[in-house]
Amino acid sequence: MKRLLVVTLVALTGCGGLVDEADDFRNASPSRQGIDIKVPSSGQALESSEVGQTQQALQGDRANTYTITRGATVVVNTGTAAWLKICEAIVSYPPTTLGETEAVWGPWTDALSPNTYKFTVTKVATGYDYVLQGKDKTRDDSAYLKLISGHHEPGAAAHQGNGTFKMDWDAAQQLPEHAADTIGTAEFAYSRNDQLDVTVDVQFRQVNDNDHPGQRVDADYAFEQANGGDGAFEFKVTNAQSQRWTIKSRWHRDGSGRADVNAYNSPSDTTPMGTINECWGATFLSTYYKESWAGGQTWGEEPSCAFATAEYSTL
Template sequence: MRNCWLLLLGCLAAACGGNFSNDDLEFLNALPTREDLASELPGANGTVSEGGLRQRSAALAVGEPSELYRDTRAASDAFNGGMDGLLTLLEKIRELPPTTRGPELRVWGPWPDPNHPGHEVRFGMKREPERFTYVLQYRREGAGEDAWWSALEGAFQPDGGLRKGTGAVRILVKETKAHGFDAGGLANLDLLEIVYQTRALPITVQMRFVPASPQTASELLYGYRELPGGLGEMGFLLEDTDILPGTRKEDLAIISRWTKDRGGVGIVSVTGGDVPAGFTATQVECWDASFRVTYLKRSWETAVVGSASACPDVSALEQP
Protein backbone atom coordinates (compact mmCIF):
# COMPACT_ATOMS: atom_id res chain seq x y z
CA MET A 1 0.00 0.00 0.00
CA ARG A 2 2.85 2.40 0.78
CA ASN A 3 4.26 1.84 -2.73
CA CYS A 4 0.86 2.72 -4.15
CA TRP A 5 0.63 5.87 -2.05
CA LEU A 6 4.13 7.06 -2.97
CA LEU A 7 3.30 6.96 -6.65
CA LEU A 8 -0.01 8.64 -5.96
CA LEU A 9 1.92 11.47 -4.29
CA GLY A 10 3.76 12.01 -7.56
CA CYS A 11 0.39 12.34 -9.24
CA LEU A 12 -0.76 14.86 -6.64
CA ALA A 13 2.47 16.84 -6.91
CA ALA A 14 1.85 17.30 -10.63
CA ALA A 15 -1.66 18.66 -10.09
CA CYS A 16 -2.42 22.32 -10.71
CA GLY A 17 -2.03 24.78 -7.84
CA GLY A 18 -4.41 27.50 -6.69
CA ASN A 19 -5.86 29.27 -3.68
CA PHE A 20 -7.67 27.92 -0.61
CA SER A 21 -10.90 29.35 0.71
CA ASN A 22 -11.71 29.54 4.42
CA ASP A 23 -14.24 26.80 3.81
CA ASP A 24 -11.53 24.64 2.21
CA LEU A 25 -9.46 25.01 5.38
CA GLU A 26 -12.37 23.79 7.49
CA PHE A 27 -12.37 20.56 5.49
CA LEU A 28 -8.59 20.19 5.67
CA ASN A 29 -8.57 20.71 9.43
CA ALA A 30 -10.70 17.57 9.75
CA LEU A 31 -7.78 15.45 8.50
CA PRO A 32 -5.35 14.06 11.13
CA THR A 33 -1.76 15.29 11.17
CA ARG A 34 1.53 13.62 12.05
CA GLU A 35 1.62 15.81 15.16
CA ASP A 36 -1.76 14.40 16.20
CA LEU A 37 -1.00 10.71 15.72
CA ALA A 38 2.71 9.84 15.70
CA SER A 39 4.45 8.33 18.72
CA GLU A 40 7.24 10.55 20.06
CA LEU A 41 9.39 8.12 22.00
CA PRO A 42 12.86 9.61 22.68
CA GLY A 43 15.79 7.93 20.95
CA ALA A 44 16.80 7.07 17.42
CA ASN A 45 14.99 4.46 15.36
CA GLY A 46 16.71 1.11 15.21
CA THR A 47 16.27 -2.51 14.26
CA VAL A 48 14.94 -4.49 17.20
CA SER A 49 14.66 -8.27 17.43
CA GLU A 50 11.24 -9.71 18.11
CA GLY A 51 10.21 -12.56 20.35
CA GLY A 52 9.05 -11.02 23.61
CA LEU A 53 10.22 -12.70 26.79
CA ARG A 54 11.84 -15.61 24.95
CA GLN A 55 14.52 -13.22 23.68
CA ARG A 56 15.21 -11.58 27.04
CA SER A 57 18.46 -12.09 28.90
CA ALA A 58 18.42 -14.34 31.92
CA ALA A 59 20.02 -11.52 33.90
CA LEU A 60 20.41 -7.77 33.48
CA ALA A 61 22.52 -5.40 35.53
CA VAL A 62 22.29 -1.69 36.22
CA GLY A 63 23.89 0.20 33.36
CA GLU A 64 23.21 -2.39 30.67
CA PRO A 65 21.05 -1.47 27.65
CA SER A 66 17.37 -1.74 28.58
CA GLU A 67 15.63 -4.60 26.77
CA LEU A 68 12.22 -3.16 27.61
CA TYR A 69 13.16 0.16 26.03
CA ARG A 70 14.28 -1.89 23.01
CA ASP A 71 10.84 -3.51 22.83
CA THR A 72 9.15 -0.14 23.28
CA ARG A 73 11.27 1.28 20.46
CA ALA A 74 10.18 -1.59 18.22
CA ALA A 75 6.51 -1.00 19.09
CA SER A 76 6.83 2.74 18.49
CA ASP A 77 8.53 2.21 15.13
CA ALA A 78 5.87 -0.30 14.05
CA PHE A 79 3.13 2.07 15.22
CA ASN A 80 4.55 5.03 13.27
CA GLY A 81 5.40 2.87 10.27
CA GLY A 82 1.83 1.61 10.08
CA MET A 83 0.48 5.11 9.49
CA ASP A 84 3.41 6.77 7.71
CA GLY A 85 2.05 6.32 4.18
CA LEU A 86 -1.36 7.61 5.26
CA LEU A 87 0.04 10.72 6.94
CA THR A 88 2.34 11.46 4.00
CA LEU A 89 -0.65 11.27 1.66
CA LEU A 90 -2.71 13.62 3.83
CA GLU A 91 0.17 16.08 4.06
CA LYS A 92 0.27 16.28 0.27
CA ILE A 93 -3.52 16.67 0.05
CA ARG A 94 -3.24 19.72 2.33
CA GLU A 95 -0.90 21.38 -0.16
CA LEU A 96 -3.39 21.18 -3.04
CA PRO A 97 -6.66 23.07 -3.52
CA PRO A 98 -9.67 20.87 -4.28
CA THR A 99 -10.48 20.07 -7.88
CA THR A 100 -14.22 20.21 -7.20
CA ARG A 101 -16.05 22.28 -4.57
CA GLY A 102 -19.64 21.96 -3.41
CA PRO A 103 -21.47 23.39 -0.38
CA GLU A 104 -20.74 20.25 1.64
CA LEU A 105 -18.20 18.52 -0.62
CA ARG A 106 -14.54 18.70 -1.65
CA VAL A 107 -12.91 16.39 -4.21
CA TRP A 108 -9.27 16.09 -5.30
CA GLY A 109 -9.06 14.46 -8.74
CA PRO A 110 -9.86 12.22 -10.42
CA TRP A 111 -6.40 11.78 -11.93
CA PRO A 112 -4.81 8.91 -13.85
CA ASP A 113 -3.17 6.50 -11.41
CA PRO A 114 0.52 6.19 -12.41
CA ASN A 115 0.89 2.95 -10.49
CA HIS A 116 -1.97 1.16 -12.27
CA PRO A 117 -2.37 2.07 -15.96
CA GLY A 118 -6.00 2.20 -16.95
CA HIS A 119 -7.12 3.30 -13.47
CA GLU A 120 -7.85 6.69 -11.94
CA VAL A 121 -7.89 7.91 -8.36
CA ARG A 122 -9.65 10.57 -6.30
CA PHE A 123 -9.82 11.78 -2.71
CA GLY A 124 -13.21 13.04 -1.52
CA MET A 125 -14.57 14.67 1.64
CA LYS A 126 -18.13 15.33 2.80
CA ARG A 127 -19.31 17.66 5.56
CA GLU A 128 -22.23 16.21 7.48
CA PRO A 129 -24.19 17.82 10.35
CA GLU A 130 -21.90 16.47 13.08
CA ARG A 131 -18.83 15.12 11.30
CA PHE A 132 -16.62 15.01 8.23
CA THR A 133 -16.08 11.82 6.23
CA TYR A 134 -13.47 11.10 3.57
CA VAL A 135 -12.43 8.33 1.16
CA LEU A 136 -9.57 7.45 -1.15
CA GLN A 137 -11.07 5.72 -4.19
CA TYR A 138 -10.08 4.06 -7.45
CA ARG A 139 -11.86 2.91 -10.62
CA ARG A 140 -11.04 1.86 -14.15
CA GLU A 141 -10.85 4.75 -16.59
CA GLY A 142 -14.10 5.24 -18.45
CA ALA A 143 -16.18 3.40 -15.85
CA GLY A 144 -19.27 4.93 -14.26
CA GLU A 145 -19.75 6.54 -10.88
CA ASP A 146 -20.78 3.24 -9.29
CA ALA A 147 -17.42 1.70 -10.27
CA TRP A 148 -15.47 3.63 -7.62
CA TRP A 149 -14.16 1.46 -4.79
CA SER A 150 -12.53 2.61 -1.55
CA ALA A 151 -9.02 1.79 -0.38
CA LEU A 152 -9.27 4.09 2.63
CA GLU A 153 -12.12 5.62 4.59
CA GLY A 154 -12.11 7.99 7.54
CA ALA A 155 -14.26 10.24 9.70
CA PHE A 156 -13.73 13.12 12.13
CA GLN A 157 -16.16 14.66 14.61
CA PRO A 158 -15.06 18.18 15.67
CA ASP A 159 -15.40 19.11 19.33
CA GLY A 160 -14.28 22.71 19.95
CA GLY A 161 -11.00 24.10 18.72
CA LEU A 162 -8.73 23.58 15.75
CA ARG A 163 -8.39 19.84 14.97
CA LYS A 164 -9.95 18.97 18.33
CA GLY A 165 -12.30 16.01 18.36
CA THR A 166 -12.47 12.28 17.66
CA GLY A 167 -11.61 10.43 14.48
CA ALA A 168 -11.10 7.07 12.84
CA VAL A 169 -9.32 5.85 9.71
CA ARG A 170 -9.62 2.39 8.12
CA ILE A 171 -7.07 1.24 5.54
CA LEU A 172 -8.93 -1.43 3.60
CA VAL A 173 -6.04 -3.71 2.69
CA LYS A 174 -8.19 -6.72 1.81
CA GLU A 175 -10.19 -4.74 -0.75
CA THR A 176 -7.03 -3.22 -2.19
CA LYS A 177 -5.42 -6.62 -2.72
CA ALA A 178 -8.64 -8.01 -4.17
CA HIS A 179 -8.40 -5.40 -6.95
CA GLY A 180 -4.86 -6.49 -7.79
CA PHE A 181 -3.08 -3.56 -6.14
CA ASP A 182 0.25 -3.93 -4.33
CA ALA A 183 -0.24 -3.47 -0.58
CA GLY A 184 3.51 -3.25 0.09
CA GLY A 185 4.39 -3.61 3.77
CA LEU A 186 0.73 -4.17 4.68
CA ALA A 187 0.34 -7.21 2.43
CA ASN A 188 0.01 -9.60 5.38
CA LEU A 189 -3.01 -7.67 6.71
CA ASP A 190 -6.70 -7.45 5.86
CA LEU A 191 -7.29 -4.21 7.76
CA LEU A 192 -5.41 -1.46 9.57
CA GLU A 193 -7.68 0.62 11.79
CA ILE A 194 -6.73 3.83 13.62
CA VAL A 195 -8.97 5.50 16.23
CA TYR A 196 -7.93 8.72 17.96
CA GLN A 197 -9.10 11.62 20.09
CA THR A 198 -7.55 15.08 20.36
CA ARG A 199 -10.35 16.87 22.23
CA ALA A 200 -8.81 16.41 25.70
CA LEU A 201 -5.50 15.53 27.29
CA PRO A 202 -3.94 13.09 27.09
CA ILE A 203 -4.22 12.74 23.32
CA THR A 204 -4.91 9.06 22.63
CA VAL A 205 -4.41 6.90 19.54
CA GLN A 206 -5.29 3.23 19.11
CA MET A 207 -4.21 1.08 16.19
CA ARG A 208 -5.47 -2.39 15.25
CA PHE A 209 -3.65 -4.69 12.82
CA VAL A 210 -5.98 -7.42 11.53
CA PRO A 211 -3.99 -10.26 9.87
CA ALA A 212 -4.97 -11.78 6.56
CA SER A 213 -4.25 -15.27 7.94
CA PRO A 214 -5.55 -15.47 11.52
CA GLN A 215 -4.55 -19.13 11.63
CA THR A 216 -0.86 -18.17 11.50
CA ALA A 217 -0.83 -14.62 12.93
CA SER A 218 -2.59 -12.91 15.81
CA GLU A 219 -4.40 -9.58 15.83
CA LEU A 220 -2.14 -6.87 17.25
CA LEU A 221 -3.40 -3.88 19.22
CA TYR A 222 -1.40 -0.73 19.96
CA GLY A 223 -2.31 2.20 22.17
CA TYR A 224 -0.55 5.54 22.50
CA ARG A 225 -1.13 8.47 24.88
CA GLU A 226 0.66 11.80 25.05
CA LEU A 227 0.80 14.72 27.48
CA PRO A 228 2.55 18.08 27.05
CA GLY A 229 6.16 18.21 28.13
CA GLY A 230 7.24 14.94 26.53
CA LEU A 231 5.31 12.48 28.69
CA GLY A 232 4.17 9.52 26.61
CA GLU A 233 2.81 6.00 26.87
CA MET A 234 2.89 3.09 24.44
CA GLY A 235 1.07 -0.17 25.08
CA PHE A 236 0.47 -3.20 22.95
CA LEU A 237 -1.39 -6.48 23.30
CA LEU A 238 -0.60 -9.65 21.40
CA GLU A 239 -2.97 -12.52 22.16
CA ASP A 240 -2.55 -16.24 21.57
CA THR A 241 1.15 -16.16 20.76
CA ASP A 242 4.05 -18.48 21.64
CA ILE A 243 6.16 -16.60 24.21
CA LEU A 244 7.32 -19.17 26.77
CA PRO A 245 8.78 -22.64 26.22
CA GLY A 246 5.97 -25.20 26.07
CA THR A 247 3.10 -26.31 23.89
CA ARG A 248 0.50 -23.67 24.73
CA LYS A 249 0.20 -20.03 23.70
CA GLU A 250 0.15 -17.00 25.98
CA ASP A 251 -1.11 -13.41 25.91
CA LEU A 252 1.56 -10.70 26.04
CA ALA A 253 0.94 -7.10 27.13
CA ILE A 254 3.54 -4.35 27.42
CA ILE A 255 2.94 -0.85 28.76
CA SER A 256 5.82 1.65 28.70
CA ARG A 257 5.71 5.22 29.97
CA TRP A 258 8.48 7.73 29.41
CA THR A 259 9.62 11.27 30.06
CA LYS A 260 11.28 13.64 27.63
CA ASP A 261 14.76 13.44 29.16
CA ARG A 262 14.71 11.31 32.34
CA GLY A 263 14.07 7.83 30.98
CA GLY A 264 11.04 5.61 31.36
CA VAL A 265 9.24 2.73 33.05
CA GLY A 266 7.93 -0.42 31.41
CA ILE A 267 5.76 -3.31 32.59
CA VAL A 268 5.52 -6.67 30.82
CA SER A 269 2.65 -9.04 31.66
CA VAL A 270 2.21 -12.59 30.37
CA THR A 271 -0.90 -14.66 31.12
CA GLY A 272 -2.44 -17.94 30.03
CA GLY A 273 -0.75 -20.71 28.11
CA ASP A 274 2.23 -22.16 29.96
CA VAL A 275 1.97 -19.59 32.76
CA PRO A 276 0.50 -21.34 35.84
CA ALA A 277 -3.25 -20.85 36.24
CA GLY A 278 -4.18 -17.78 38.27
CA PHE A 279 -0.67 -16.32 37.93
CA THR A 280 0.61 -13.38 35.87
CA ALA A 281 4.29 -13.28 35.00
CA THR A 282 5.37 -9.64 35.24
CA GLN A 283 8.55 -7.69 34.73
CA VAL A 284 9.04 -4.05 35.75
CA GLU A 285 12.02 -2.30 34.21
CA CYS A 286 13.21 1.31 34.37
CA TRP A 287 15.75 3.02 32.14
CA ASP A 288 17.56 6.34 32.25
CA ALA A 289 18.02 9.06 29.62
CA SER A 290 20.68 6.91 27.96
CA PHE A 291 18.22 3.96 27.77
CA ARG A 292 20.17 1.88 30.27
CA VAL A 293 18.73 -0.19 33.11
CA THR A 294 18.31 1.50 36.49
CA TYR A 295 15.82 -0.95 38.05
CA LEU A 296 14.53 -4.45 37.29
CA LYS A 297 12.07 -6.67 39.15
CA ARG A 298 10.61 -9.97 37.91
CA SER A 299 7.70 -11.65 39.64
CA TRP A 300 9.27 -15.11 39.29
CA GLU A 301 12.54 -14.05 40.96
CA THR A 302 13.33 -12.80 44.47
CA ALA A 303 16.37 -10.75 43.44
CA VAL A 304 15.93 -7.09 42.51
CA VAL A 305 18.33 -5.17 40.29
CA GLY A 306 18.94 -1.53 41.20
CA SER A 307 16.54 0.69 43.12
CA ALA A 308 12.94 1.69 42.37
CA SER A 309 13.86 5.21 43.49
CA ALA A 310 15.86 5.56 40.27
CA CYS A 311 12.70 5.27 38.16
CA PRO A 312 11.36 8.52 36.69
CA ASP A 313 8.02 9.95 37.80
CA VAL A 314 5.39 8.97 35.22
CA SER A 315 2.43 9.11 37.60
CA ALA A 316 0.63 11.64 35.42
CA LEU A 317 0.04 8.81 32.93
CA GLU A 318 -1.10 6.21 35.43
CA GLN A 319 -4.72 7.33 35.29
CA PRO A 320 -6.89 5.38 32.81
Protein backbone atom coordinates in the same frame (compact mmCIF):
# COMPACT_ATOMS: atom_id res chain seq x y z
CA MET B 1 0.49 1.80 -6.07
CA LYS B 2 1.56 4.29 -3.38
CA ARG B 3 4.61 5.47 -5.33
CA LEU B 4 2.62 6.21 -8.49
CA LEU B 5 -0.06 8.04 -6.55
CA VAL B 6 2.34 10.32 -4.70
CA VAL B 7 4.65 11.03 -7.64
CA THR B 8 1.96 12.46 -9.92
CA LEU B 9 -0.58 13.93 -7.50
CA VAL B 10 -0.34 17.24 -9.26
CA ALA B 11 -2.88 15.79 -11.69
CA LEU B 12 -5.48 16.07 -8.94
CA THR B 13 -5.33 19.85 -8.86
CA GLY B 14 -8.17 22.04 -10.00
CA CYS B 15 -8.61 25.80 -9.84
CA GLY B 16 -5.85 27.42 -7.77
CA GLY B 17 -8.19 30.07 -6.38
CA LEU B 18 -9.99 27.54 -4.18
CA VAL B 19 -7.08 26.84 -1.82
CA ASP B 20 -8.13 29.04 1.14
CA GLU B 21 -11.79 28.05 1.00
CA ALA B 22 -10.80 24.38 1.14
CA ASP B 23 -8.78 24.61 4.36
CA ASP B 24 -11.59 23.41 6.63
CA PHE B 25 -11.99 20.33 4.44
CA ARG B 26 -8.29 19.54 4.09
CA ASN B 27 -7.72 19.97 7.84
CA ALA B 28 -10.07 17.03 8.43
CA SER B 29 -7.62 14.68 6.68
CA PRO B 30 -6.19 11.97 8.98
CA SER B 31 -2.72 13.12 7.95
CA ARG B 32 -3.27 16.38 9.88
CA GLN B 33 -4.23 14.93 13.26
CA GLY B 34 -0.74 14.34 14.69
CA ILE B 35 -1.39 10.69 15.49
CA ASP B 36 2.21 9.49 15.26
CA ILE B 37 3.26 7.71 18.45
CA LYS B 38 6.36 9.20 20.06
CA VAL B 39 8.53 7.63 22.73
CA PRO B 40 11.67 9.41 24.02
CA SER B 41 14.60 8.45 21.79
CA SER B 42 18.28 7.95 22.45
CA GLY B 43 18.98 8.57 18.78
CA GLN B 44 19.75 4.91 18.08
CA ALA B 45 17.66 3.40 15.30
CA LEU B 46 15.52 0.37 16.18
CA GLU B 47 14.30 -2.37 13.90
CA SER B 48 10.71 -3.58 14.02
CA SER B 49 12.03 -7.14 14.41
CA GLU B 50 12.97 -6.27 18.01
CA VAL B 51 9.31 -6.27 19.01
CA GLY B 52 8.40 -9.40 20.94
CA GLN B 53 11.94 -10.31 21.90
CA THR B 54 12.36 -10.91 25.63
CA GLN B 55 16.06 -11.51 26.11
CA GLN B 56 17.45 -10.16 29.36
CA ALA B 57 19.67 -7.11 29.57
CA LEU B 58 21.96 -6.39 32.52
CA GLN B 59 21.86 -3.65 35.12
CA GLY B 60 23.38 -0.56 33.55
CA ASP B 61 22.66 -1.78 30.03
CA ARG B 62 20.00 -0.22 27.85
CA ALA B 63 16.63 -1.31 29.28
CA ASN B 64 15.19 -4.11 27.16
CA THR B 65 11.58 -3.11 27.81
CA TYR B 66 12.38 0.41 26.63
CA THR B 67 13.86 -1.09 23.45
CA ILE B 68 10.74 -3.21 22.89
CA THR B 69 8.47 -0.20 23.51
CA ARG B 70 10.43 1.99 21.13
CA GLY B 71 10.39 -0.77 18.52
CA ALA B 72 6.61 -1.20 18.81
CA THR B 73 6.08 2.47 18.00
CA VAL B 74 8.20 1.98 14.87
CA VAL B 75 5.86 -0.82 13.77
CA VAL B 76 2.74 1.33 14.27
CA ASN B 77 4.12 4.48 12.67
CA THR B 78 5.74 2.87 9.64
CA GLY B 79 2.74 0.62 9.08
CA THR B 80 0.48 3.60 8.44
CA ALA B 81 2.86 6.36 7.32
CA ALA B 82 2.67 5.64 3.58
CA TRP B 83 -1.12 5.95 3.50
CA LEU B 84 -1.15 9.12 5.60
CA LYS B 85 1.48 10.62 3.30
CA ILE B 86 -0.83 9.90 0.37
CA CYS B 87 -3.68 11.78 2.07
CA GLU B 88 -1.40 14.71 2.92
CA ALA B 89 0.02 14.87 -0.60
CA ILE B 90 -3.51 14.94 -2.01
CA VAL B 91 -4.91 17.70 0.21
CA SER B 92 -1.81 19.86 -0.24
CA TYR B 93 -3.24 20.69 -3.69
CA PRO B 94 -6.46 22.58 -4.45
CA PRO B 95 -9.52 20.33 -4.78
CA THR B 96 -10.87 19.45 -8.20
CA THR B 97 -14.36 20.52 -7.11
CA LEU B 98 -15.41 22.51 -4.05
CA GLY B 99 -18.88 23.25 -2.70
CA GLU B 100 -20.32 24.43 0.60
CA THR B 101 -20.52 20.92 2.03
CA GLU B 102 -18.07 18.88 -0.04
CA ALA B 103 -14.56 18.96 -1.49
CA VAL B 104 -13.35 16.36 -3.99
CA TRP B 105 -9.79 15.70 -5.14
CA GLY B 106 -9.83 13.66 -8.36
CA PRO B 107 -10.81 11.32 -9.90
CA TRP B 108 -7.30 10.80 -11.17
CA THR B 109 -5.57 8.09 -13.18
CA ASP B 110 -1.86 7.98 -13.92
CA ALA B 111 -1.16 7.36 -17.60
CA LEU B 112 0.56 4.03 -16.90
CA SER B 113 -1.55 2.89 -13.95
CA PRO B 114 -4.61 0.61 -14.07
CA ASN B 115 -5.98 2.31 -10.93
CA THR B 116 -8.13 5.43 -10.53
CA TYR B 117 -8.34 7.35 -7.21
CA LYS B 118 -10.34 10.12 -5.60
CA PHE B 119 -10.49 11.69 -2.12
CA THR B 120 -13.75 13.19 -0.84
CA VAL B 121 -14.39 15.24 2.32
CA THR B 122 -18.01 15.95 3.29
CA LYS B 123 -19.21 18.40 5.93
CA VAL B 124 -21.77 16.84 8.30
CA ALA B 125 -23.53 18.02 11.45
CA THR B 126 -20.80 16.76 13.81
CA GLY B 127 -17.74 17.54 11.70
CA TYR B 128 -16.36 15.99 8.51
CA ASP B 129 -16.54 12.56 6.90
CA TYR B 130 -13.88 11.57 4.40
CA VAL B 131 -13.00 8.67 2.13
CA LEU B 132 -10.07 7.77 -0.11
CA GLN B 133 -11.36 5.50 -2.88
CA GLY B 134 -9.79 3.50 -5.67
CA LYS B 135 -11.05 1.43 -8.59
CA ASP B 136 -10.05 -0.31 -11.80
CA LYS B 137 -9.88 2.53 -14.33
CA THR B 138 -11.84 0.47 -16.88
CA ARG B 139 -14.87 0.13 -14.59
CA ASP B 140 -17.62 2.62 -13.77
CA ASP B 141 -17.95 4.56 -10.52
CA SER B 142 -19.92 1.76 -8.83
CA ALA B 143 -16.61 -0.14 -8.61
CA TYR B 144 -14.96 2.34 -6.22
CA LEU B 145 -13.52 0.69 -3.09
CA LYS B 146 -13.02 2.43 0.26
CA LEU B 147 -9.31 2.42 1.08
CA ILE B 148 -9.43 4.92 3.96
CA SER B 149 -12.64 6.15 5.57
CA GLY B 150 -13.13 8.23 8.68
CA HIS B 151 -14.71 11.06 10.63
CA HIS B 152 -13.13 14.12 12.25
CA GLU B 153 -14.70 16.52 14.76
CA PRO B 154 -12.66 19.75 15.00
CA GLY B 155 -11.97 21.34 18.37
CA ALA B 156 -12.32 25.00 19.28
CA ALA B 157 -8.84 25.83 17.98
CA ALA B 158 -6.28 24.50 15.55
CA HIS B 159 -4.80 21.05 16.28
CA GLN B 160 -7.68 20.14 18.61
CA GLY B 161 -10.40 17.57 18.01
CA ASN B 162 -11.16 13.89 17.87
CA GLY B 163 -12.09 11.26 15.36
CA THR B 164 -11.79 7.76 13.97
CA PHE B 165 -10.62 6.27 10.71
CA LYS B 166 -10.03 2.88 9.12
CA MET B 167 -7.38 1.76 6.65
CA ASP B 168 -8.47 -1.25 4.58
CA TRP B 169 -5.53 -2.97 2.92
CA ASP B 170 -7.72 -5.98 2.06
CA ALA B 171 -9.85 -3.70 -0.11
CA ALA B 172 -6.71 -2.44 -1.83
CA GLN B 173 -5.89 -6.04 -2.74
CA GLN B 174 -8.84 -5.94 -5.15
CA LEU B 175 -7.28 -3.16 -7.22
CA PRO B 176 -5.43 -4.16 -10.40
CA GLU B 177 -2.24 -2.70 -8.93
CA HIS B 178 -1.49 -3.18 -5.22
CA ALA B 179 1.17 -4.19 -2.69
CA ALA B 180 0.78 -7.95 -2.31
CA ASP B 181 2.19 -8.12 1.23
CA THR B 182 0.11 -5.25 2.67
CA ILE B 183 -3.05 -6.89 4.02
CA GLY B 184 -5.58 -6.59 6.84
CA THR B 185 -7.08 -3.47 8.40
CA ALA B 186 -6.16 -0.81 10.96
CA GLU B 187 -8.68 1.20 12.98
CA PHE B 188 -7.66 4.40 14.76
CA ALA B 189 -9.41 6.46 17.43
CA TYR B 190 -7.72 9.71 18.48
CA SER B 191 -8.36 12.79 20.60
CA ARG B 192 -6.47 16.03 21.26
CA ASN B 193 -7.96 18.31 23.94
CA ASP B 194 -7.65 22.05 24.51
CA GLN B 195 -4.38 21.45 26.38
CA LEU B 196 -3.15 19.52 23.30
CA ASP B 197 -2.88 16.30 25.30
CA VAL B 198 -3.26 13.40 22.88
CA THR B 199 -4.60 9.84 23.00
CA VAL B 200 -4.40 7.32 20.15
CA ASP B 201 -5.85 3.80 20.13
CA VAL B 202 -4.98 1.46 17.25
CA GLN B 203 -6.32 -1.98 16.36
CA PHE B 204 -4.52 -3.92 13.63
CA ARG B 205 -6.58 -6.86 12.42
CA GLN B 206 -5.28 -9.77 10.33
CA VAL B 207 -2.22 -7.91 9.09
CA ASN B 208 0.85 -9.59 7.64
CA ASP B 209 3.03 -11.26 10.31
CA ASN B 210 6.58 -10.32 9.31
CA ASP B 211 8.03 -12.85 11.76
CA HIS B 212 5.93 -15.74 10.40
CA PRO B 213 5.61 -15.44 6.59
CA GLY B 214 2.21 -16.39 5.25
CA GLN B 215 0.45 -15.86 8.57
CA ARG B 216 -1.74 -13.02 9.79
CA VAL B 217 -1.74 -11.44 13.23
CA ASP B 218 -3.83 -9.05 15.37
CA ALA B 219 -2.26 -6.30 17.50
CA ASP B 220 -3.63 -3.61 19.83
CA TYR B 221 -1.94 -0.39 20.90
CA ALA B 222 -2.91 2.49 23.21
CA PHE B 223 -0.93 5.73 23.49
CA GLU B 224 -1.37 8.86 25.60
CA GLN B 225 0.86 11.89 25.93
CA ALA B 226 0.42 15.04 28.00
CA ASN B 227 1.54 18.09 26.05
CA GLY B 228 5.16 18.56 27.09
CA GLY B 229 4.75 16.03 29.92
CA ASP B 230 4.40 12.36 30.82
CA GLY B 231 3.46 9.69 28.30
CA ALA B 232 2.26 6.08 28.29
CA PHE B 233 2.06 3.31 25.71
CA GLU B 234 0.33 -0.08 26.02
CA PHE B 235 0.56 -2.97 23.58
CA LYS B 236 0.24 -6.72 23.16
CA VAL B 237 2.83 -8.93 21.46
CA THR B 238 3.21 -12.66 20.86
CA ASN B 239 6.72 -14.08 20.70
CA ALA B 240 8.11 -16.99 18.66
CA GLN B 241 7.13 -19.41 21.46
CA SER B 242 3.46 -18.32 21.16
CA GLN B 243 3.62 -16.64 24.55
CA ARG B 244 1.59 -13.44 24.88
CA TRP B 245 3.00 -10.38 26.59
CA THR B 246 1.02 -7.27 27.53
CA ILE B 247 3.23 -4.28 28.20
CA LYS B 248 2.52 -0.86 29.65
CA SER B 249 5.36 1.65 29.52
CA ARG B 250 5.31 5.10 31.11
CA TRP B 251 7.87 7.88 30.90
CA HIS B 252 8.64 11.40 32.05
CA ARG B 253 9.67 14.25 29.80
CA ASP B 254 13.36 13.63 30.53
CA GLY B 255 13.05 10.07 29.17
CA SER B 256 13.16 8.17 32.47
CA GLY B 257 10.45 5.57 32.69
CA ARG B 258 9.07 2.21 33.68
CA ALA B 259 7.52 -0.82 31.98
CA ASP B 260 5.27 -3.42 33.63
CA VAL B 261 4.68 -6.69 31.82
CA ASN B 262 2.19 -9.53 32.18
CA ALA B 263 3.40 -12.78 30.61
CA TYR B 264 0.95 -15.48 29.46
CA ASN B 265 1.72 -19.05 28.37
CA SER B 266 -0.55 -18.73 25.33
CA PRO B 267 -2.57 -16.05 23.52
CA SER B 268 -5.81 -17.42 25.01
CA ASP B 269 -4.73 -17.47 28.67
CA THR B 270 -6.40 -14.93 30.96
CA THR B 271 -4.20 -15.49 34.03
CA PRO B 272 -0.56 -14.44 33.68
CA MET B 273 2.19 -16.95 34.42
CA GLY B 274 4.27 -14.11 35.81
CA THR B 275 5.28 -10.48 35.62
CA ILE B 276 8.31 -8.43 34.67
CA ASN B 277 9.01 -4.94 35.98
CA GLU B 278 11.80 -2.71 34.72
CA CYS B 279 12.79 0.92 35.24
CA TRP B 280 15.27 3.09 33.38
CA GLY B 281 16.85 6.50 33.80
CA ALA B 282 16.98 9.50 31.51
CA THR B 283 19.66 7.80 29.39
CA PHE B 284 17.49 4.64 29.03
CA LEU B 285 19.85 2.43 31.07
CA SER B 286 18.20 -0.18 33.28
CA THR B 287 18.12 0.76 36.99
CA TYR B 288 15.62 -1.81 38.32
CA TYR B 289 14.46 -5.20 37.05
CA LYS B 290 12.38 -8.01 38.55
CA GLU B 291 10.95 -11.27 37.23
CA SER B 292 8.23 -12.69 39.50
CA TRP B 293 8.82 -16.41 38.89
CA ALA B 294 11.09 -18.63 40.98
CA GLY B 295 14.73 -18.04 40.13
CA GLY B 296 13.87 -14.92 38.15
CA GLN B 297 16.49 -12.23 37.76
CA THR B 298 16.32 -9.15 39.99
CA TRP B 299 18.43 -6.02 40.46
CA GLY B 300 18.14 -2.46 41.73
CA GLU B 301 15.68 -0.81 44.12
CA GLU B 302 12.06 -0.15 43.11
CA PRO B 303 11.62 3.04 45.21
CA SER B 304 14.24 4.70 43.00
CA CYS B 305 12.12 4.16 39.86
CA ALA B 306 10.69 7.05 37.87
CA PHE B 307 7.29 5.54 38.73
CA ALA B 308 7.46 3.77 42.10
CA THR B 309 4.54 1.37 41.64
CA ALA B 310 3.51 -1.04 38.90
CA GLU B 311 0.69 -0.30 36.46
CA TYR B 312 -0.27 -3.09 34.07
CA SER B 313 -1.91 -2.93 30.66
CA THR B 314 -5.66 -3.41 30.34
CA LEU B 315 -5.45 -4.55 26.71
